[in-house]
Amino acid sequence: MTGGTPQAGDAGAVRPLVRVRGLKKSFGSHRVLDGVDLDVAEGSVTVLLGPSGSGKSTLLRCVNHLERPDAGFVEVAGEIVGYRYRDGRLHELPGREITRQRTQVGMVFQQFNLFPHLTVLENLVEAPVAVRGVPKPDAVAKAGELLARVGLDGRQSAYPRELSGGQQQRVAIARALAMEPRLLLFDEPTSALDPELVGEVLGVIRDLAVGGMSMIIVTHEIGFAREVADQAVFLDGGRIVESGAPADVLDRPGNERARAFLSAVL
Amino acid sequence: MSTSAEPAEAIGISESPHRDLATQRVIPLRHPGRWIATAVVVVLAAQFVHGLATNPFYQWGRFGYWFARPVILRGLWVTLEVTALSAVLGLVGGVVLALARLSHNPVLRTVSWVYIWLFRSVPLIVVLLILFNFSALYRTLSLGVPFGPSFFRFDENKLATELVVATIGLSLNEAAYAAEVVRGGILSVGRGQREASAALGLPRWYQFRRIVLPQALRAIVPAYVNQLIGLIKGTSLVFYVSLLDLFGQVQTMSSTYPGDVVPLLLVATAWYVILTSLVSLAQYWIERRLRAGERR
Numbered sequence: 001m002t003g004g005t006p007q008a009g010d011a012g013a014v015r016p017l018v019r020v021r022g023l024k025k026s027f028g029s030h031r032v033l034d035g036v037d038l039d040v041a042e043g044s045v046t047v048l049l050g051p052s053g054s055g056k057s058t059l060l061r062c063v064n065h066l067e068r069p070d071a072g073f074v075e076v077a078g079e080i081v082g083y084r085y086r087d088g089r090l091h092e093l094p095g096r097e098i099t100r101q102r103t104q105v106g107m108v109f110q111q112f113n114l115f116p117h118l119t120v121l122e123n124l125v126e127a128p129v130a131v132r133g134v135p136k137p138d139a140v141a142k143a144g145e146l147l148a149r150v151g152l153d154g155r156q157s158a159y160p161r162e163l164s165g166g167q168q169q170r171v172a173i174a175r176a177l178a179m180e181p182r183l184l185l186f187d188e189p190t191s192a193l194d195p196e197l198v199g200e201v202l203g204v205i206r207d208l209a210v211g212g213m214s215m216i217i218v219t220h221e222i223g224f225a226r227e228v229a230d231q232a233v234f235l236d237g238g239r240i241v242e243s244g245a246p247a248d249v250l251d252r253p254g255n256e257r258a259r260a261f262l263s264a265v266l
Numbered sequence: 267m268s269t270s271a272e273p274a275e276a277i278g279i280s281e282s283p284h285r286d287l288a289t290q291r292v293i294p295l296r297h298p299g300r301w302i303a304t305a306v307v308v309v310l311a312a313q314f315v316h317g318l319a320t321n322p323f324y325q326w327g328r329f330g331y332w333f334a335r336p337v338i339l340r341g342l343w344v345t346l347e348v349t350a351l352s353a354v355l356g357l358v359g360g361v362v363l364a365l366a367r368l369s370h371n372p373v374l375r376t377v378s379w380v381y382i383w384l385f386r387s388v389p390l391i392v393v394l395l396i397l398f399n400f401s402a403l404y405r406t407l408s409l410g411v412p413f414g415p416s417f418f419r420f421d422e423n424k425l426a427t428e429l430v431v432a433t434i435g436l437s438l439n440e441a442a443y444a445a446e447v448v449r450g451g452i453l454s455v456g457r458g459q460r461e462a463s464a465a466l467g468l469p470r471w472y473q474f475r476r477i478v479l480p481q482a483l484r485a486i487v488p489a490y491v492n493q494l495i496g497l498i499k500g501t502s503l504v505f506y507v508s509l510l511d512l513f514g515q516v517q518t519m520s521s522t523y524p525g526d527v528v529p530l531l532l533v534a535t536a537w538y539v540i541l542t543s544l545v546s547l548a549q550y551w552i553e554r555r556l557r558a559g560e561r562r
Contacts, residue, residue, distance in 0.1 A: 064465055095470055103467035113462035117480050126476065127466035179466060 015078060017042040017183060017214050018063065022072035025058055025238075032058045034238035035072070040183075040231070043212045047225040047246070050235035051261055056218045059235070060185050063216065064105040065098055076105060077182055103131055106176030110188040112168040114160040120147070120171050121156035124178045132179065139178070146174040150204050166197030170204055184208065186217040222265055226250050234258045328529035332519070333536065341515030342537055348429065348501050348511060349541075352436035353494055359437060360444025367449055378445065385442035391503050394435040398428075398507040432504035436497065443493050451486035452478060484556050491549040495542050512537055 018040035025033040033055045040046050048056040061067040062074050065082040073090065074081045082098055083090040093101075115123050124143035128134040134142070147153045150170035160168050169189055176184060186205065190198040202224050208215065209228045219225055225232060225246060232249040234242035241255040253259045318324060332338060366378035385393070455478045463473040502513035510518060516534045520527045 066461055066464065099464075099467050099469050102465060105465075107462075107465035109458060109462060111458050113456075113458040115459065115462070115477055127463075127468055130472055130476070131467045131469075175466070 014041070016040055017077060018216070019075040020059070020062075020072070021075075023059065023062060023069050023074065024071040025055075025062065025067060025069050032238050033062070033069070036235075036238070036240055038233065038240065038243075040214065040216060042182075042214055044230040045209045045215045045217065045228050046231045046233060047229040048216065048218045048233050048235060049220075049222070049225065049249075049258075049261075051257075054235040055238040056235050057187055060187055060216060060218050063183075063185055064102050064107055066107075076101070099131075103127075103179055104181055105183045105185060106179055106181035107185045108169070108172050108176055108187065108189050110191050112160070112165070112172045112192070114168055114172055114175070116160050118159075119156065120152070120158050120160070120163075123160070123171060124175050127175075128178050143174070143178060146177050147171075149177075149207070150174045151200070164197060165193045166200045169193065169201045173201075173204055173208075182214060184213055184215045186215065186219070188218050188220070190219070190221060220265060222250060222262065234261075236261075323528060324532065325526070325529045328526050329532050329536075332526065332530055332533045337515050337519065338512070338533060338537075341510055341512040344429070344504075344509060344514075345498070345501050345511040345541075348432050348436060348504060348509070349494075349498050351433045352440050352501075353497060355433070355437035356440025356444050356497070357448075357490070359441030360448050363441060363445035364448035364452060367445065368452060382442045382445055385439055390435070390439050390500060391506060393439055394432065394503060394507050397431045397435045400431075428504070428507055428509040431507055432501075432509045435507075436500065436504070439500075440493070440497055443496075444490065447486055447489040447493060448482070450489065451482035451484075454485040455481045480556075484553075487549060487552055487556065491545060494545055498541050498545070499538060 016039040018038070020036055020038040023033050023036040024031070032053075036055070036059055038046075038059075048059065050056050058067055062069050063076065063081065065074075068082065073083065079101060080090070081101055082093055084093055084097075085091075114120075115126070118126065121140065121143055124146065125134075125136065125139040128139045128142070129136055143156070144153060147155065150173055152167060152170055152174070155163065155167070155171075160171070163171065173184075173189075189205065190201050193201065198221070202221065205215070205217070206224075206228055217225075217229075229246045231243065232246040233240055234249055234253065234255065236255070236257045242249050242253055242258045249258070250262060253262055319326075363378045363381060366374040367382070369375060459477055459481065460473060463477045468477070501511055504511050505514035505517060513534055516530045520530050523530075
C-alpha cells in the first residue's frame with residue numbers, strides 16, 4: 001500500500017470507502033471548511049445538509065480534488081486524493097495521477113454540465129473510450145443500457161438542449177455511471193429543476209441507492225434524505241455539528257442551528 | 267386600475283351589437299412616416315446609381331479594360347498569398363499566445379501580455395518599415411546554441427525578400443489581435459464544462475481539444491473573420507515595403523496612366539469587395555457547421 005495513510009489505527013475493522021480527516025479550506029480570508037472528519041462506508045448513502053455557505057459543496061468537491069484542501073486529507077478506496085504520503089509528508093501528485101484517481105469517483109452537478117456540442121450518446125461514450133480505453137462498440141452498448149436505466153433509451157442522438165432539465169440531469173447521471181465509478185457525488189442535483197421534474201431525478205438516485213451504489217449527496221430535499229440515507233450529516237460554518245442516523249439527525253437534532261434550519265425547510 | 271374593471275357599457279361598448287367582437291381581427295396601425303422615409307431613400311439611391319452609370323468621370327470602359335489585366339491579377343495573387351500566409355501564421359501564433367496568457371506559469375503569462383501590448387500599440391506600417399530596414403540592424407541571422415556555435419547562417423539581405431518581410435510583419439501584428447480573440451473565446455466556455463470533464467477524468471489537453479475548443483470556436487469564428495477582413499485590407503500597406511500587391515499595382519499603374527486613376531481605384535475596390543464577400547460566405551458556412559446542439 002504505497003498510497004497508504006498516516007493513521008492505520010483502525011486495522012481489522014472494514015476500512016471505509018471514504019475517510020475525511022481534519023479537512024480545512026479557505027477562500028481568501030473566509031474559512032469554508034474548518035476541520036471536517038467523516039467516514040463513508042462502501043455501499044452506503046450519506047447526505048450532507050446545512051444552510052448555504054456551510055461548506056457542503058466544498059467538502060464534496062474536495063473528494064474528487066476539484067478543490068485543493070489547505071490542510072487535512074481525503075482518502076478514497078485507501079488512496080489519499082491528490083497527494084502521496086511519503087517520509088511523513090504529503091507530496092502533490094502529478095496531473096496524470098489525479099486524473100486516474102478521478103475516474104473512480106463520478107460527479108453530478110447542480111447545473112448538469114452536459115457537453116452541449118455533443119449528442120447524448122457522445123456525452124456518454126467520450127470518457128470511457130478516451131480514458132479507460134473501452135472499445136467504441138462496447139461503450140455504445142453500455143450507454144444504451146445506462147440510458148434505459150434512467151428511462152431515456154432512444155434519445156441517444158438528441159442534443160442536451162433538446163431535453164428538459166430533468167432529462168438532462170438523468171443523462172448526467174448516466175454519464176457519470178458510464179465510467180463505472182466506486183463512488184458517486186451529487187451536488188444539489190435537483191436544485192436547478194422545476195418542481196414537477198424533481199421526482200424523476202430523485203427516482204433514479206433512489207434506484208441507485210437500492211442497487212448498493214456508494215453515494216454522497218448534497219441536497220435540500222429533507223424527505224428524500226430521510227428515505228434513502230444511511231447517514232445524515234449537518235454542517236454549519238465549515239464544521240460538522242450533527243451526524244448519525246437520518247432519524248436522529250433530522251427528527252431529533254441536538255444542535256440549535258440544525259434545529260432552526262430543519263424547522264425552516266420542513 | 268379601477269376604470270378597467272367597469273362594465274363594457276360604461277366605456278361606450280354595449281353588449282348586443284358587438285357580440286361578435288371576440289371573433290374580430292385587429293386592424294394594424296398605419297405608419298405613414300415609414301412610407302415617406304422609404305420613398306426618400308429610394309429616390310436618393312436611384313439618383314446615386316444613375317450618377318454612377320452616366321457620369322463620365324467614372325470611365326466604366328477603362329474599368330472594364332483594367333479589371334482583369336494580368337498586371338492587376340498579379341497584384342491580386344500577391345495580396346492573396348500574403349493574406350493567407352499571415353492569417354495562418356497569425357492564428358497559430360495567436361493560439362500559442364492565448365494559451366500562454368491563460369497558463370499557470372507567470373513568466374509565460376507576462377511574456378504573452380507584453381507581446382500583445384507591444385504589437386497592439388505600434389502601428390502596422392511602423393512594424394513593416396522597421397522590418398524592412400532590419401538588415402541594417404542585424405547583418406546576419408543564425409540558428410544554433412545561444413551565445414555558442416551556430417549551425418545555420420543566413421545573410422539577412424538575401425533572406426529578406428519583400429514577400430517575407432511583409433508576411434512576417436503582418437503575422438506578428440495579426441498574432442497579437444488573434445491572441446485576444448482566441449482568449450475571449452476560451453473564456454466564454456463556462457467553468458462547469460471544464461469541471462465536468464475533469465470530474466470524468468479526462469486529461470487536461472484532451473479537455474481543451476474535445477470539450478473547450480469546439481465550444482470556444484463558436485465565439486472565435488465571427489471575431490476572427492472580422493480580424494481576417496481587416497488583414498485583407500491591411501495588406502495594402504505592404505506597398506510601402508516595395509511589395510506590389512493589388513493596391514501596389516493600382517498605384518503603379520495610376521502613376522503611369524494618370525488619366526485612369528479613378529477606374530483603377532474602382533478596380534481595387536471591386537476586388538477587395540469580392541474577397542471580403544468570399545470570406546463572409548465562408549464564415550456563414552463554418553458557423554452553420556458549428557451550430558450543432560443549438561437546433562431546437
